[in-house]
Amino acid sequence: xxINVQFFASLRELIGKQQATLPYSDGSIVSxxxxxxxxxxxxxxxxxxxxxxxxxxxxATVHDGDxxxxxxxxxxx
Amino acid sequence: MPAILLDKIFNPWDEIQRYQTxxxxxxQYGATASFTGTMRDFNIKETxxxxxxxxxxxxxxxxxxxxxxxxxxxxxxxxxxxxxxFGDIRPGEPIVLTVAWSGxxxxxxxxxxxxxxxxxxxxxxxxxxxxxxxxxxVHNDQHxxxx
Numbered sequence: 001x002x003i004n005v006q007f008f009a010s011l012r013e014l015i016g017k018q019q020a021t022l023p024y025s026d027g028s029i030v031s032x033x034x035x036x037x038x039x040x041x042x043x044x045x046x047x048x049x050x051x052x053x054x055x056x057x058x059x060a061t062v063h064d065g066d067x068x069x070x071x072x073x074x075x076x077x
Numbered sequence: 078m079p080a081i082l083l084d085k086i087f088n089p090w091d092e093i094q095r096y097q098t099x100x101x102x103x104x105q106y107g108a109t110a111s112f113t114g115t116m117r118d119f120n121i122k123e124t125x126x127x128x129x130x131x132x133x134x135x136x137x138x139x140x141x142x143x144x145x146x147x148x149x150x151x152x153x154x155x156x157x158x159x160x161x162x163f164g165d166i167r168p169g170e171p172i173v174l175t176v177a178w179s180g181x182x183x184x185x186x187x188x189x190x191x192x193x194x195x196x197x198x199x200x201x202x203x204x205x206x207x208x209x210x211x212x213x214x215v216h217n218d219q220h221x222x223x224x
Contacts, residue, residue, distance in 0.1 A: 006133070008131060008133050008201065008203065009131050009203035009205070009214060010203070010214045048201075050133075050136060050201075053133075053135055053136035053139045053140070055199075069133060069136065071133065071201060071203070072203065072214070072216075072217075073216070073217040074197075074198070074199060074200060074201050074202055074203065074217060075202060075203050075204045075214075075215040075216070075217045076130070076132070076161065076172075076173070076196060076197060076200045076201075076202025076203075076204070077114050077161075077172065077173050077193060077196055077197035077200075077202070
């Protein structure tokens with residue numbers, strides 16, 4: 001019963017870690033995962049969120065075993 | 078219709094030629110459109126000496142694979158190809174290549190442009206430039222909590 005949390009780019013530097021494992025809580029949503037994994041830091045306004053490699057909004061429901069990722073707007077190409 | 082992530086320099090023209098030879102039949106397609114994005118040595122009025130391109134490996138591959146599949150269907154392509162670098166990149170080196178092969182030029186042009194615009198907006202890559210004043214993340218403020 002756990003969630004794998006990933007941070008990338010400037011958010012990895014903001015939080016100070018690439019990865020965290022959190023216990024799964026029934027009814028959890030993405031913004032709650034951020035709060036727990038970041039020790040209460042405010043989520044930057046332009047943060048992008050993904051569950052299992054698909055973009056979601058911060059109010060999306062998280063399920064046991066999910067990989068939740070947080071990262072800034074992308075700049076590839 | 079592969080999407081390939083590379084951590085080393087590549088020659089876009091060689092890659093197009095190689096892919097055509099190995100995967101397409103002469104006469105099968107009438108149009109080939111390609112775009113190559115190359116690293117500049119300047120940005121925001123400063124000299125950039127090199128950059129690191131970070132990515133989210135599994136999601137990036139998943140996103141680009143789906144983009145290739147969707148483009149092939151949407152634009153009725155014979156085939157398409159995306160190659161994108163990650164890791165350390167120097168000015169003058171190619172960063173990205175998109176190629177579309179189709180029966181007619183309109184679909185090839187449109188698909189090639191579409192692949193580039195979509196991946197620039199959505200593929201999880203992040204550029205960190207190094208200038209003579211230090212390191213900085215390249216910003217893109219177009220997106221807000223997309224779904």
